[in-house]
Structure formats: structure tokens, C-alpha cells
Amino acid sequence: MPAFAYTIELLNSGxxxxxxxxxxxxxxxxxxxxxxxxxxxxxxTPFVLHDLDTNQIAGYYTLAATSIQVEDLPEALRARLPRYPLVPATLLGRFAVDERFQGQGLGAFLLVDVLWRILMSEIATMAVVVDAKNEQARAFYQHHGFTMFPGQPQRLYLPMASIARQFS
Structure with missing residues (x-):
């Protein structure tokens, strides 16, 4: 939890x-x-973690629709899916915490918000997908349960079934 008064909301002109x-x-x-x-x-869709006291953006992330080619998934997961060539997913496209707020656990806090928001959505999605920008980002996502796509070391996913278990 942030140590300041905050909201997480859609980006707006204010x-x-x-x-x-x-x-x-x-x-x-x-x-x-x-x-x-x-x-x-x-x-x-950009969401911001807004510090209400200082009117600063402490962090932000974006969500968008995407799809996964079923053949890109590991066989064990593929065997449990319908025989469609593509399955729906949600792309966590951009994800950042302002330098003034780093080191406070806000990345993990924002990631929980991401996963909860997607889980509560009424739109079907099989997994959350991220494209890690560097090794540090990849390690962050792996620490939080994301798995690399075979042959794509910077592209990771977290199945919705795993997310649902985390929140149950």
C-alpha cells in the first residue's frame, strides 16, 4: 500500500x-x-497511480486487448485449451514507477491492481501478456509468477487461472 493518499484512475487532463x-x-x-x-x-487504456497530496503521478500502466497464438504456448497449457488458432489475452503494455516513488513496493502494488482489474473484467481473456523491456523488468515479472513464452525470452504471460487462484 502506498504511504500517501492516492487513487488509481484513468489518465485524464488533470x-x-x-x-x-x-x-x-x-x-x-x-x-x-x-x-x-x-x-x-x-x-x-492508461491508468495512473495518483498521489493526491502532491498531484504527482507515482506510477502508471496501460492495458490493451491482444491475442496469443495457441501454438506459442507450452504443450501442457495448450492441451487444456480449445482448438482455436488464437486465444484472447490482455496486454500489459507500459508499466512504470516515478523515480521519486521507487523502492517503496509500488511496482508490486500496481501489478496487483492490474491483475485484479483484469480478473474483474467481463471480457474473456486467457492470460496477461507482457513484453519485458530489459532483464530487470523480466526478473520482476518472473518474480510475480509470469512465465516466458518458449523461444521468446522477453515475452511473458500469466494465465488467468493462476491469477484467479492468487485472489481466491
Missing amino acids: HNRVDFRCGTEVLDRYLREQAGQDLRRYVA
Whole structure:
């Protein structure tokens, strides 16, 4: 839990995006320049962890629809799925915590919000998929139960069945 008063909400024009710095320029630039457009165009849905006292964005993530080619999954999981070529999934596209808030466990806190939000959605999704930007990100996701796609070391997934068990 954050040590400050907060909300997690859809990005809106009242959020201070200019001061956000996570240490990865592409993620900072995305929030400043692209996230609002993606929301308006229904390309991705950005959510922000908003510090109500300082009016700062402590972290953010984006969600979007995607699909997984069933043949890309391990055989043990594939055997339990319908014989469709593709299955629906949710893409956790961007994920970042501002440098001023790092080291407080907010990444794990935000990830719990991601997984809960997807689990509570009324849209079918077989798994959450992420494309880790670097080794540190991959280790973070693996620590939280994500598994690498065979032959794709930076692409990971977490089945909804596992997520449902975590919250039961």
C-alpha cells in the first residue's frame, strides 16, 4: 500500500504528466506525449497511480486487448485449451514507477491492481501478456509468477487461472 493518499484512475487532463520521470525515457515520453491519444483512439487504456497530496503521478500502466497464438504456448497449457488458432489475452503494455516513488513496493502494488482489474473484467481473456523491456523488468515479472513464452525470452504471460487462484 502506498504511504500517501492516492487513487488509481484513468489518465485524464488533470494529471501532471510533465514531471513524471521513471528513468526510462521512452516510458516518460509515452506518458507525456502518447498516452492521452491512445486513450482517445481506443488503442490502449492508461491508468495512473495518483498521489493526491502532491498531484504527482507515482506510477502508471496501460492495458490493451491482444491475442496469443495457441501454438506459442507450452504443450501442457495448450492441451487444456480449445482448438482455436488464437486465444484472447490482455496486454500489459507500459508499466512504470516515478523515480521519486521507487523502492517503496509500488511496482508490486500496481501489478496487483492490474491483475485484479483484469480478473474483474467481463471480457474473456486467457492470460496477461507482457513484453519485458530489459532483464530487470523480466526478473520482476518472473518474480510475480509470469512465465516466458518458449523461444521468446522477453515475452511473458500469466494465465488467468493462476491469477484467479492468487485472489481466491
